[in-house]
Amino acid sequence: MRNPADAPPYEDVNDAVTEDWVDETTPYERVRQVVAHTYSPVTAETVADQAQTATKTARKHLDALADEGFVTTAPGKHGATTYRRSPESLVVEQAADILQHVSTDELVSRITDMREQLENYRAEYGVDSPEELAVEQTNQMLTDTDEEHTRIEPEVLQEWQTTRRNLAFANAALSIANAERFVDGDRQQTDGSLTA
Numbered sequence: 001m002r003n004p005a006d007a008p009p010y011e012d013v014n015d016a017v018t019e020d021w022v023d024e025t026t027p028y029e030r031v032r033q034v035v036a037h038t039y040s041p042v043t044a045e046t047v048a049d050q051a052q053t054a055t056k057t058a059r060k061h062l063d064a065l066a067d068e069g070f071v072t073t074a075p076g077k078h079g080a081t082t083y084r085r086s087p088e089s090l091v092v093e094q095a096a097d098i099l100q101h102v103s104t105d106e107l108v109s110r111i112t113d114m115r116e117q118l119e120n121y122r123a124e125y126g127v128d129s130p131e132e133l134a135v136e137q138t139n140q141m142l143t144d145t146d147e148e149h150t151r152i153e154p155e156v157l158q159e160w161q162t163t164r165r166n167l168a169f170a171n172a173a174l175s176i177a178n179a180e181r182f183v184d185g186d187r188q189q190t191d192g193s194l195t196a
Contacts, residue, residue, distance in 0.1 A: 019094050027053040031048075031057075031058050042085075069088060070085070091168075114167040
């Protein structure tokens with residue numbers, strides 16, 4: 001790590017932070033950190049630029065991350081492979097984070113609350129999803145130009161979408177917790193220990 005006294009005066013803070021990041025991490029770690037926040041397909045060159053490494057090195061690590069299931073690949077323009085964070089790895093990461101901070105009893109309670117909230121949205125607006133509500137509202141505005149319409153606030157649509165997403169993550173976390181419980185039970189049976 002550099003000695004701050006050796007830094008030239010008025011050095012760009014971003015350059016200093018990037019330099020420290022490069023000094024303190026491996027190319028694999030930087031590529032993984034960059035792609036962890038990459039949800040749209042990008043090329044290896046783009047990842048390499050952001051990870052401060054060579055394109056060949058980035059491609060090698062991206063291919064390894066794809067083999068691990070952390071990254072998905074797709075053909076891009078002109079035949080180049082593109083990379084992005086795999087949805088499965090994001091779900092597993094979010095579920096693990098939930099399980100680390102929330103007990104399964106609390107998780108079950110939160111899932112029940114979120115299901116009720118989603119059911120309340122459906123009952124109040126008469127549609128099954130926020131997307132349907134947005135389409136219905138747009139169609140009403142286009143067809144009934146003379147009538148005054150109640151405009152649904154964007155915050156309502158966003159809260160509905162967020163609750164739906166959070167419920168999906170919570171359900172995934174609960175499924176993982178249940179699966180782990182059965183795996184632990186099976187392991188105890190095979191090693192001669194007591195079963196649950």
